[in-house]
Amino acid sequence: MDQHFFKRNRTKLFEAIEDKALVVLFAGEPPQKSADERYRFTPNTNFYYMTGIESQSAVLVMEKLGERLKETLYIETPDPDYEKWNGKRLRKDEAANASGIEKIEYLCDFTRKFNRLFEDDEFDMLYLDLERLDWEMPHTPAQAFAGETSRKYPFLRIKNARYPIAQLRLIKCEEEVEALCRAIGITGEGIRSMMINCRPGMMEYVLEAHFDFALKTAGVRDLGFFSIVASGQNGTILHYEANNCKVEEDALVLVDVGAKYNHYSADITRTFPASGRFTDRQKQLYNIVLEAQEAVIRAVKPGVPLMDLNGIVKQIYCEACKKIGLIQDEADISKYYMHGVSHFLGLDTHDVGGRETVLKPGMVLTVEPGIYVEEEAIGIRIEDDVLVTEEGCEVLSCGIPKTVEEIEALMLK
């Protein structure tokens, strides 16, 4: 991604907000792990989408007065002592180059310069990314800033920047689709490597290591989310990520994984037999999930509400599962399938865009039905990433073995 992409995003946000409004976005800080150890830093995705800057603590300030857009980026102040131990901080020219923002300042001047914006009493609105996943969640820098600014400038109306930015992020441009395709391609290589190297008796985390090795070999160091490598009954636990059990001889292995490329995340699930060959029962259930998955992919097109897609899965499941005697009553299907079939994908694995969203060209979503039969230790999920086009959709992850025949052919080679 070059600066034009980020510049374009800022221009679009500028057009979407009211006059006399300010936007302040924070990159954030890496959370503390233990003692002086911190978790690896990932910038707030809305901040990254607007700036292309990956450095912690950075702040973007956008000012809208009439047709004039002013933007300032604040970065960490150079500090030779700190940098000798921890590595070089971003410099002004590098920040300007990555973001396309001309005015770069140091964070030590932030509060003084921010305060100066109110000298002429022109601004009356402040947009912040006020994400809150639950009541208990600790304050983010934006929330702390919201509290402080409303005390110091009580006339300021604070608005959530998440909605206008989400409207932009929902539609992916060419560069974003390209980044997603790279993430998906590399994820596919990792999945193939797990299929080829899987042996009964192996620990799940050893299989996971084959995935990680393929990613790093391809130049990817970040994951979109913790890898799920779940064999046998573990495959029926939707967010199993312990990955510390032995893979049994007749087990199915469910892997739900995603590499990140240029901050864009893949999200792919495949399920394969540890031995390389499906049992008849595994094949029977697998093909029901595959049938549902393919039906949803056929249904993805502009104009369809996201929430309608799950009905297709349930309808196919009810009929097929009654036929094979897994359920008697249609209502019982929720015992074996208890999640939605799709979510949007992008800078976040569960990307912006609510369930009511109506599909439009340029949106990217997952299609991931599953069946989880705990009493038989069978967990199956098949997940692809698709791009909505003018006529329907394009499966971006189509090169990764998916049918029983393709998987067995690769594993028994």
Ligand SMILES: [Mn+2]
């Ligand atoms: Mn997913």
